[in-house]
Amino acid sequence: xxxxxxxxxxxxxxVDPFWKFAIDPEKSGEGQLWQNDFESxxxxxxxxxxxxxxxxxxxxxxxxxxWYSKKIFIPEHFAGKRIWVRLGSADFSSKxxxxxxxxxxxxxxxxxxxxxxxxxxxxxxxxxFVISVSNELNDASIPQGITSEHYTAENRLREETNPPAxxxxxxxxxxxxxxxxxxxxxxxxEKVAVTTRVELPGTGRVRIAAHSGLRKAGISAEITDKSGIxxxxxxxxxxxxxxxxxxxxxxxxSNNLPYLYNLRIRLYENGKTCDEYSMDIGVxxxxxxGDRLLLNGEEIFxxxxxxxxxxxxxxxGFFPPLTVKDFALMQWTNSNSFRTSHYPYSEEVLSYADRxxxxxxxxxxxxxxxxxxxxxxxxxxxxxxxEKMVERDRNHPSVIIWSVGNEPNIVxxxxxxxxxxxxxxxDVFSFTRGLDPSRPITVPNCSRAGVDDPVFEFSDILSINxxxxxxxxxxxxxxxxxxxxxxxxELHSKYQKPILVTEFGxxxxxxxxxxxxxxxxxxxxxxxxxxxxxxxxSIPYTVGEMVWNFADFRTPQHFRRVxxxxxxxxxxxxxxxxxxxxxxxxxxxxxxxx
Numbered sequence: 001x002x003x004x005x006x007x008x009x010x011x012x013x014x015v016d017p018f019w020k021f022a023i024d025p026e027k028s029g030e031g032q033l034w035q036n037d038f039e040s041x042x043x044x045x046x047x048x049x050x051x052x053x054x055x056x057x058x059x060x061x062x063x064x065x066x067w068y069s070k071k072i073f074i075p076e077h078f079a080g081k082r083i084w085v086r087l088g089s090a091d092f093s094s095k096x097x098x099x100x101x102x103x104x105x106x107x108x109x110x111x112x113x114x115x116x117x118x119x120x121x122x123x124x125x126x127x128x129f130v131i132s133v134s135n136e137l138n139d140a141s142i143p144q145g146i147t148s149e150h151y152t153a154e155n156r157l158r159e160e161t162n163p164p165a166x167x168x169x170x171x172x173x174x175x176x177x178x179x180x181x182x183x184x185x186x187x188x189x190e191k192v193a194v195t196t197r198v199e200l201p202g203t204g205r206v207r208i209a210a211h212s213g214l215r216k217a218g219i220s221a222e223i224t225d226k227s228g229i230x231x232x233x234x235x236x237x238x239x240x241x242x243x244x245x246x247x248x249x250x251x252x253x254s255n256n257l258p259y260l261y262n263l264r265i266r267l268y269e270n271g272k273t274c275d276e277y278s279m280d281i282g283v284x285x286x287x288x289x290g291d292r293l294l295l296n297g298e299e300i301f302x303x304x305x306x307x308x309x310x311x312x313x314x315x316x317g318f319f320p321p322l323t324v325k326d327f328a329l330m331q332w333t334n335s336n337s338f339r340t341s342h343y344p345y346s347e348e349v350l351s352y353a354d355r356x357x358x359x360x361x362x363x364x365x366x367x368x369x370x371x372x373x374x375x376x377x378x379x380x381x382x383x384x385x386x387e388k389m390v391e392r393d394r395n396h397p398s399v400i401i402w403s404v405g406n407e408p409n410i411v412x413x414x415x416x417x418x419x420x421x422x423x424x425x426x427d428v429f430s431f432t433r434g435l436d437p438s439r440p441i442t443v444p445n446c447s448r449a450g451v452d453d454p455v456f457e458f459s460d461i462l463s464i465n466x467x468x469x470x471x472x473x474x475x476x477x478x479x480x481x482x483x484x485x486x487x488x489x490e491l492h493s494k495y496q497k498p499i500l501v502t503e504f505g506x507x508x509x510x511x512x513x514x515x516x517x518x519x520x521x522x523x524x525x526x527x528x529x530x531x532x533x534x535x536x537x538s539i540p541y542t543v544g545e546m547v548w549n550f551a552d553f554r555t556p557q558h559f560r561r562v563x564x565x566x567x568x569x570x571x572x573x574x575x576x577x578x579x580x581x582x583x584x585x586x587x588x589x590x591x592x593x594x
Contacts, residue, residue: 001086001112002277003347004182005277005279007276009185009188009275010182010275011078011183012182013072013074013181015070015072015178015181016070016072017045018045018046019043019046019068019069020043020069020070021040021043021044021050021067021069022034022038022042022066023064024066024132025065027064029067034067035097035100035102035132036130037128037130038067038069038130042054044068044174046068046178047174047175047178047179047318047319048175048313048314048315049091049176049317050062050172051170051554052312052313052314052554053314053315061163062135063136063171063173065132065134066132066173067130067131068132068175069131071127071128071129072126072181074124074125075124076124077123078123079123081185082116082183082185083117083118084116084181084182084183084184085129086114086179086180087113087175087179088112089109089110089111089175089346090106090113090174090176091109091110091135091172091316092134092135092171092173093106093134093136093141094106094113094132095132096130096131097129097131098115098120098127098130099122099127099128103115103116103117103120107384108385109343109365111388111392112347131175133173135171137166139375140377140381141378141381142364142366142382143166143343143366144368144369144373145164150373156411161555161556161557161558162557162558163557164556167368168558168565169308169310169342169553169554169555170310170315170553170556171556172310172554174315174316176309176318177346178318185274187213187274187275188267189210189276190212191209191210191211192209192210192263192277193208193209193391194208194263194281195394196281196283196285197285198250198252198285198297200297202248202249203248203250204250204283206232206244206246206281207243207244208221208242208243209242210265210267211239214239214267215239216239217238217268217269217274218238218271219236219238219265219266219267219268220235220237220266221233221234221265222234222263222264223245223247223264224262224264231247231250231261232246232247233245247261247283250283251283252283253282253284253357255300255337255357255358255359256357257357258282258355258356259282260280260281260354260355261280261281261283262278262279262280263280264276264277264278279395281395282398284296285297286400286401286440287440288460288461288497288498290498291498291543292498293440293461293544295400300336300543301537301542302359302500302543302544302545302546303336303546304330304335304336304337304546305335305338305546305569306339306341306502306503306549306550307338307340307345307549308551308553309343309346310553311572318346320348323348323352324352325574326551326574327352327353327356329550329576330550331356333569333580333583333587334583334584334587335587336357336359337358337361337544338358338359338546339363340360340362341363341406341548341549342363342365343363343365344363344364345362350398350399353396354396354397354398357398360396360400361401361502362389363402363404363405363406364386364389364403364405366404366406366408367405367407368406368407368410369405370410370411370413371408371413371415371416371421372411372413372415379424379428382405383427386404386431387435390402390435390436391435399439400440401439401442402440403441403443403444404428404429405455406443407445407446407465408421408425408446408449408453408455410446410448410449411448412448412449416449417452421453421454422454422457426454426457429459440460440461442460444502445462447465447468447472451491456494456495456497457495460497462491462492462497462499462500463499464487464488464491464499464500464503465503465504465548466484466504467505467506469506469528469531470506470507470519470528475518481531481532481535484504485535488539488541499539499542499543500543500545500546501544501546504546504547504548505525505547506520506528507519507525507566507567508521508522508567508577509522509566510577520566522577522578522579525567525569525578526578526579529579532545533545549568550568551568551574552564552566552567552570553568554572569583
């Protein structure tokens with residue numbers, strides 16, 4: 001489904017942010033008919049994770065089921081239209097009732113949950129909305145879950161976390177993105193896929209594929225520039241026929257000039273307009289040629305961060321002022337890119353990136369996959385998640401690379417190399433290319449998976465996460481760079497593909513200083529990051545560097561974490577550490593030539 005908008009044919013009803021809330025650790029609520037409402041003296045803000053909002057109620061590390069309830073007035077003039085409820089995300093699974101009737105479920109976190117509620121609501125009256133949300137995961141979910149029993153069976157007790165997790169970020173629970181009620185016409189535009197090409201000099205091509213429930217319908221498309229002048233338009237075509245438009249003297253979208261055109265699509269039934277949808281688009285093309293990453297035919301070098309949707313109190317909840325602040329800080333460091341580690345970020349963030357010219361690697365939450373526990377259901381869920389992610393994000397010009405996972409085989413299992421890993425990733429990469437062949441695809445690899453990781457065979461760009469000087473060769477910058485340099489040479493020699501270092505860095509406790517090389521000091525973090533950048537940028541086949549992490553973030557409890565992962569170059573409150581100033585200096589000089 002398309003992102004909700006308001007126009008002559010569509011309307012949005014914003015929902016008050018405070019909801020009644022209750023946890024259900026025994027999962028007995030549905031049996032007790034909580035879908036018809038429940039008693040509770042607790043309120044929670046939406047969007048927002050329950051963990052820190054309700055820490056005083058004991059929910060900081062709560063993993064389980066929780067319930068939300070709210071009465072929402074549906075205007076009388078919504079009658080005669082199709083009415084929908086949309087949760088921007090509910091992590092990690094959800095179920096929705098309206099006036100006691102189940103209207104839909106969300107099997108994934110990090111993606112929208114959309115339910116048609118036309119036949120379940122009373123227009124001109126209050127309606128009861130009840131939502132259950134669980135942040136529990138399992139072997140077949142994306143991401144996979146882990147339990148204490150898994151740790152014991154895998155002899156991994158030394159790595160046990162509280163709450164258990166296969167990833168090093170907090171399993172925040174809750175409705176983490178906005179909830180809206182919106183309308184569409186009875187017959188409406190359901191999907192739009194936009195693909196752009198650059199034809200030098202100065203011509204842009206825009207291919208538009210729109211879909212509707214109507215089998216016999218007409219469609220037209222019109223592109224206007226920022227002045228409202230029509231630069232390309234199509235005549236009336238059948239709904240199932242893709243439209244290709246040409247823009248002469250096209251202003252191509254790039255990180256330096258993020259020019260956006262407006263695309264307006266109209267749907268016709270019996271010769272009359274029955275729906276209209278508009279969106280901003282950028283005309284650009286991303287390719288990999290040899291050892292180079294090209295944007296609009298020109299070489300681009302990524303300088304940026306791995307990030308997290310994480311902030312005090314809000315947790316993973318969407319917080320618009322934070323988006324403004326984070327982008328300003330990234331621009332202050334002279335960054336041009338970030339990776340949505342380790343899940344798709346909110347659509348609002350991607351739209352902001354479109355306008356600000358920030359290049360984005362959009363990542364599926366297949367983080368630390370353990371194929372010892374893989375089933376057909378896991379593979380099916382992984383592919384379904386990618387399908388929904390691509391459908392949601394493909395029209396954003398800022399999204400230049402798909403990452404379909406992160407650090408598989410982090411456990412170092414030898415069975416991963418017996419063909420199971422190759423078969424799994426071959427299927428995932430092939431499926432993704434079938435959905436969108438216009439973007440490069442990658443999976444960041446971890447050092448335990450090594451240079452023989454099968455993801456490298458299928459990736460357009462070799463993405464590596466390396467922590468030499470921290471987890472390995474701790475405190476030794478010289479050995480760290482020697483190891484990094486030799487491994488990149490080995491990778492390039494074997495695969496003949498460009499390399500992107502998607503993670504590197506060190507923890508630092510803000511305010512901790514030393515005159516010598518001491519881990520956890522701001523000086524050590526800055527020195528290690530500087531050494532990595534000099535190494536990466538001295539090698540001709542590298543296409544980018546992404547520091548881990550933009551800001552300190554909350555993790556499950558672990559003996560190697562002091563409340564937070566402290567690898568941020570900014571604190572969790574967005575105060576700069578010494579390394580932030582070092583990045584600003586180094587990235588302000590342009591790429592060092594070999």
